[in-house]
Amino acid sequence: MWANTSSAFTPVGLAFRDPAARKIIRTLGDAARVLMRDWPRNDGDEYTAAVKACVDAISGNLAPEQFREVFLRAVDEAGIVTLNVVQGVRARRPHLPSTVRR
Structure with missing residues (x-):
């Protein structure tokens, strides 16, 4: 199952x-x-749907992205704040003129 x-x-x-x-x-x-x-609370309808969807996704009966949609509804129901996650972006050093380089 896992x-x-x-x-x-x-x-x-x-x-x-x-x-x-x-x-x-x-x-x-x-x-x-x-x-x-x-x-924070495990008594909401969306929470229950998310737990079931998670089991279904782990079992291979639901695509992970479909689970994510159900999960986000449960997040909203629970009042949890979502944060944007940016992947694969690295901070670049600004280009400095050769006279200023360290």
Whole structure:
């Protein structure tokens, strides 16, 4: 059942009420851990749908990106703030004239 926990989808950052509790969810395994360990409330309809969708995605019965859509509805229901995650972008040093280079 847990064979596909590394199946990746477009990452989503989560900011919980505790400022130190920020997570980046990149895989089904990440999502499962957050749903089971960190979720602020587990009684909403969207939460229940997200748990079921996570199990379905891990089992291979739902595409990871489809799970992500269900997961985001649960995030909204729980009032969790989402953060944009930018991948593959590295800060570049500005071009300095040769007389100013370090």
